Amino acid sequence: MKQIRPTESELEILGILWEKGPSTVREVHDILSQTKDAGYTTTLKLMQIMHEKELLQRDTSSKTHVYTAAISQQTTQQQLLNKMIDTVFGGSASQLVMQALGQHKSSEEELDKIRQYLSDMEKQQKKNR
Amino acid sequence: MKQIRPTESELEILGILWEKGPSTVREVHDILSQTKDAGYTTTLKLMQIMHEKELLQRDTSSKTHVYTAAISQQTTQQQLLNKMIDTVFGGSASQLVMQALGQHKSSEEELDKIRQYLSDMEKQQKKNR
DNA sequence: TGGCATTTACGAAAACTATCGTACATTTGA
DNA sequence: TCAAATGTACGATAGTTTTCGTAAATGCCA
Numbered sequence: 001m002k003q004i005r006p007t008e009s010e011l012e013i014l015g016i017l018w019e020k021g022p023s024t025v026r027e028v029h030d031i032l033s034q035t036k037d038a039g040y041t042t043t044l045k046l047m048q049i050m051h052e053k054e055l056l057q058r059d060t061s062s063k064t065h066v067y068t069a070a071i072s073q074q075t076t077q078q079q080l081l082n083k084m085i086d087t088v089f090g091g092s093a094s095q096l097v098m099q100a101l102g103q104h105k106s107s108e109e110e111l112d113k114i115r116q117y118l119s120d121m122e123k124q125q126k127k128n129r
Numbered sequence: 130m131k132q133i134r135p136t137e138s139e140l141e142i143l144g145i146l147w148e149k150g151p152s153t154v155r156e157v158h159d160i161l162s163q164t165k166d167a168g169y170t171t172t173l174k175l176m177q178i179m180h181e182k183e184l185l186q187r188d189t190s191s192k193t194h195v196y197t198a199a200i201s202q203q204t205t206q207q208q209l210l211n212k213m214i215d216t217v218f219g220g221s222a223s224q225l226v227m228q229a230l231g232q233h234k235s236s237e238e239e240l241d242k243i244r245q246y247l248s249d250m251e252k253q254q255k256k257n258r
Numbered sequence: 259t260g261g262c263a264t265t266t267a268c269g270a271a272a273a274c275t276a277t278c279g280t281a282c283a284t285t286t287g288a
Numbered sequence: 289t290c291a292a293a294t295g296t297a298c299g300a301t302a303g304t305t306t307t308c309g310t311a312a313a314t315g316c317c318a
Binding site for chain 1: 308
Binding site: 019074090096110122 | 147
């Protein structure tokens with residue numbers, strides 16, 4: 001599998017694009033600058049570099065270019081998770097899961113989704129026996 | 130809260146120290162070099178810098194210094210998780226949990242632990258109602 | 259049309275990270 | 289005792305990431 005390694009800043013931009021879909025530099029920058037202190041050209045440059053690295057696609061048909069994430073959120077999530085489980089959680093996925101549930105106060109609705117998910121996994125497993 | 134931002138390499142070293150407890154540079158380096166290709170002085174330098182940054186403590190009473198992680202595994206896990214949930218999982222902890230359970234083939238034992246954990250949370254919640 | 263605002267392009271500096279060579283100190287055991 | 293082995297200190301360099309200034313292109317509208 002091709003290992004992608006977006007930097008911290010690049011992940012922030014990807015996160016915005018995953019959430020909002022195709023966007024201009026201006027749109028991304030406006031969101032980014034709510035939590036971060038950097039000039040417009042900085043965001044622009046980052047996104048241009050990300051395009052070179054093929055982390056982003058862009059549509060240049062109009063003057064104001066429109067960027068889209070070129071790597072999937074799922075794949076990226078999986079790779080980051082795996083690395084994190086290995087280095088920070090001593091290889092234990094359940095450790096990570098419990099830590100995540102523990103603090104980041106999940107709503108009752110979210111917890112239900114997870115229970116549902118677990119029981120589905122269980123069924124699946126019995127079937128394959 | 131003080132935001133700590135260990136780099137990738139620093140996390141690898143912290144991971145080793147969390148697992149093995151107080152260790153010398155040599156011990157850390159021997160483990161590190163199983164999966165990574167870098168010279169001894171590189172590891173040394175990294176750990177010295179980490180000491181300056183107060184990521185590690187060290188005991189210099191004997192010639193061979195002994196290093197200890199100065200930040201807790203739990204705190205570090207929590208901070209990295211929170212950031213990851215925000216930037217990569219659109220703020221949804223349950224999304225992260227399901228993704229983690231999905232692929233990183235958890236053992237049946239691990240899944241049981243998590244079910245147990247969830248049902249404990251449930252009880253706790255009823256009690257507080 | 260002409261000028262202002264917005265955008266892209268580009269280069270370069272600044273900051274940070276990782277790597278290693280070399281010098282010096284300490285320990286050990288032949 | 290002294291040479292080899294092992295360890296720390298330190299500086300330099302290469303590589304990467306982040307930042308921004310400036311110039312050129314484009315579109316808009318008074």
